[in-house]
Amino acid sequence: MYQIIDGKKISAEIKIEIAKQVEEIILKGEKRPHLAAILVGGDGASETYVAHKVKACEQVGFKSTMVRFAEDISELELLSKIDDLNNDSDIDGFIVQLPLPKHFSEEKIIRAINPKKDVDGFHPENIGRMTLGLPAFVSATPFGIVELLKRYKIETSGKHCVVLGRSNIVGKPISILMSQKAEFANATVTVCHSRTQNIKEITKQADILIVALGQQGFVTADMVKNGATVIDVGIHRVKSDKTKSGWKLLGDVKFDEVAEKCSYITPVPGGVGPMTIVSLLKNTLLAAQNKIEF
Amino acid sequence: MYQIIDGKKISAEIKIEIAKQVEEIILKGEKRPHLAAILVGGDGASETYVAHKVKACEQVGFKSTMVRFAEDISELELLSKIDDLNNDSDIDGFIVQLPLPKHFSEEKIIRAINPKKDVDGFHPENIGRMTLGLPAFVSATPFGIVELLKRYKIETSGKHCVVLGRSNIVGKPISILMSQKAEFANATVTVCHSRTQNIKEITKQADILIVALGQQGFVTADMVKNGATVIDVGIHRVKSDKTKSGWKLLGDVKFDEVAEKCSYITPVPGGVGPMTIVSLLKNTLLAAQNKIEF
Numbered sequence: 001m002y003q004i005i006d007g008k009k010i011s012a013e014i015k016i017e018i019a020k021q022v023e024e025i026i027l028k029g030e031k032r033p034h035l036a037a038i039l040v041g042g043d044g045a046s047e048t049y050v051a052h053k054v055k056a057c058e059q060v061g062f063k064s065t066m067v068r069f070a071e072d073i074s075e076l077e078l079l080s081k082i083d084d085l086n087n088d089s090d091i092d093g094f095i096v097q098l099p100l101p102k103h104f105s106e107e108k109i110i111r112a113i114n115p116k117k118d119v120d121g122f123h124p125e126n127i128g129r130m131t132l133g134l135p136a137f138v139s140a141t142p143f144g145i146v147e148l149l150k151r152y153k154i155e156t157s158g159k160h161c162v163v164l165g166r167s168n169i170v171g172k173p174i175s176i177l178m179s180q181k182a183e184f185a186n187a188t189v190t191v192c193h194s195r196t197q198n199i200k201e202i203t204k205q206a207d208i209l210i211v212a213l214g215q216q217g218f219v220t221a222d223m224v225k226n227g228a229t230v231i232d233v234g235i236h237r238v239k240s241d242k243t244k245s246g247w248k249l250l251g252d253v254k255f256d257e258v259a260e261k262c263s264y265i266t267p268v269p270g271g272v273g274p275m276t277i278v279s280l281l282k283n284t285l286l287a288a289q290n291k292i293e294f
Numbered sequence: 295m296y297q298i299i300d301g302k303k304i305s306a307e308i309k310i311e312i313a314k315q316v317e318e319i320i321l322k323g324e325k326r327p328h329l330a331a332i333l334v335g336g337d338g339a340s341e342t343y344v345a346h347k348v349k350a351c352e353q354v355g356f357k358s359t360m361v362r363f364a365e366d367i368s369e370l371e372l373l374s375k376i377d378d379l380n381n382d383s384d385i386d387g388f389i390v391q392l393p394l395p396k397h398f399s400e401e402k403i404i405r406a407i408n409p410k411k412d413v414d415g416f417h418p419e420n421i422g423r424m425t426l427g428l429p430a431f432v433s434a435t436p437f438g439i440v441e442l443l444k445r446y447k448i449e450t451s452g453k454h455c456v457v458l459g460r461s462n463i464v465g466k467p468i469s470i471l472m473s474q475k476a477e478f479a480n481a482t483v484t485v486c487h488s489r490t491q492n493i494k495e496i497t498k499q500a501d502i503l504i505v506a507l508g509q510q511g512f513v514t515a516d517m518v519k520n521g522a523t524v525i526d527v528g529i530h531r532v533k534s535d536k537t538k539s540g541w542k543l544l545g546d547v548k549f550d551e552v553a554e555k556c557s558y559i560t561p562v563p564g565g566v567g568p569m570t571i572v573s574l575l576k577n578t579l580l581a582a583q584n585k586i587e588f
């Protein structure tokens with residue numbers, strides 16, 4: 001019988017832990033952790049994401065600042081604001097909500113953020129530090145996956161971890177993290193992607209299968225070894241006549257048929273998703289406590 | 295019948311190509327590429343390595359500058375010299391020869407180098423850029439391996455590449471490069487290391503086997519698939535009564551028994567080794583031409 005990896009429950013627990021640490025910080029007379037978010041333009045989804053982040057800050061007792069710009073702001077204005085936040089000692093960390101309007105080079109904008117305040121973990125220096133095994137801000141999804149494996153005490157050392165997908169925000173960083181010489185890592189890691197031949201032969205070897213391909217229902221039961229742990233990073237909105245809203249959320253894994261073969265599996269929704277916001281809170285707390293030494 | 299991947303020959307060819315490009319630069323009236331190397335203390339091996347690098351610069355027509363410091367130089371003095379080189383517009387790239395004496399934090403020293411002049415490719419920002427698939431200075435050994443695969447037109451796309459070793463200077467970067475969405479990459483990549491179980495089962499799946507474990511003679515014939523390409527990064531000095539010097543060089547692969555199963559294999563010496571210096575020259579040329587856009 002498989003066990004559900006309950007990201008919603010774990011993320012709620014972590015929020016409580018963070019809130020307690022904030023209380024202790026305040027009791028010691030120290031400054032309240034402070035996250036700022038820059039939102040450019042009025043993209044609906046981005047607006048919702050930033051609102052969720054601000055709300056999560058409130059829940060754990062962080063101070064938060066939202067900086068809004070019109071869509072037609074110049075690169076110079078945005079860079080100037082980033083410079084302000086880099087130099088504002090009250091701000092522990094900040095994020096620039098992506099995607100940016102098309103006239104921006106996201107790469108240039110991200111590179112302007114001081115890596116010490118880059119709590120999204122997107123700056124090349126943080127990616128490089130993570131790769132080298134140095135203390136670093138790790139981006140939300142890989143951070144969340146590692147945390148779920150930790151909390152469910154899933155053995156990773158010497159296990160074969162197969163990662164489907166090589167994106168910069170999920171596949172690459174999680175494959176690097178899983179093979180590091182570290183606790184809750186030390187796995188033998190294989191990265192598969194669109195060019196991989198005989199993908200099923202490889203996924204069937206996986207003790208831990210992390211799926212971040214962005215293809216709904218890609219992983220079927222015949223691709224999974226008995227007793228595997230399956231982590232589903234995909235999230236797809238699919239029409240449904242069985243829900244009031246008229247749609248439902250599905251992952252990259254065919255949950256109904258795959259779950260029975262697993263020892264552990266994340267559901268969609270309620271698996272990896274809820275972990276991403278707490279990852280941002282954790283990074284902000286680490287920044288406030290200067291726990292990442294640069 | 296297997297084919298030897300002749301790193302000595304390829305490196306000589308690349309030196310000639312670089313020398314031609316330098317001639318063109320000079321004919322256009324532009325500045326001669328200029329590499330500087332900082333050597334701290336009198337470690338014999340480091341001295342030899344730096345001398346080789348300076349000599350290679352001469353061979354291709356680069357200007358080179360060697361900066362020597364006594365072993366007991368302070369961190370501040372070294373950082374101040376790095377700052378000078380960062381700001382010296384005649385210096386296109388520079389390296390700090392490692393290892394440094396123990397009172398230095400190598401991490402701190404490397405981080406002080408301007409990533410734009412970090413032709414060793416050790417700065418976290420270069421590692422991060424390489425991971426993200428952005429233009430970057432790639433460090434010598436992974437750069438050299440990719441170049442050998444290119445020059446011998448060895449198909450990598452969709453092939454299973456198994457990397458033995460997860461060091462920061464070889465295993466990690468080469469595994470990241472081989473799985474990138476890029477020409478001479480696009481491989482399915484598995485990283486194995488000391489904690490890997492059933493390593494032979496995995497190496498036998500490899501179309502391309504890259505061995506960087508640092509264990510002499512680790513890879514035996516029974517671990518290799520027929521027709522595989524084997525790249526041996528190991529280099530070990532072993533006693534021998536058959537050579538005049540009394541020792542010989544051996545790799546991580548038992549060449550004599552493994553070669554017969556291969557389609558391509560690198561020898562030791564004369565395989566990956568000779569490529570490392572030309573990688574440094576190539577990076578310096580790229581720096582001089584501002585070909586890596588930061």
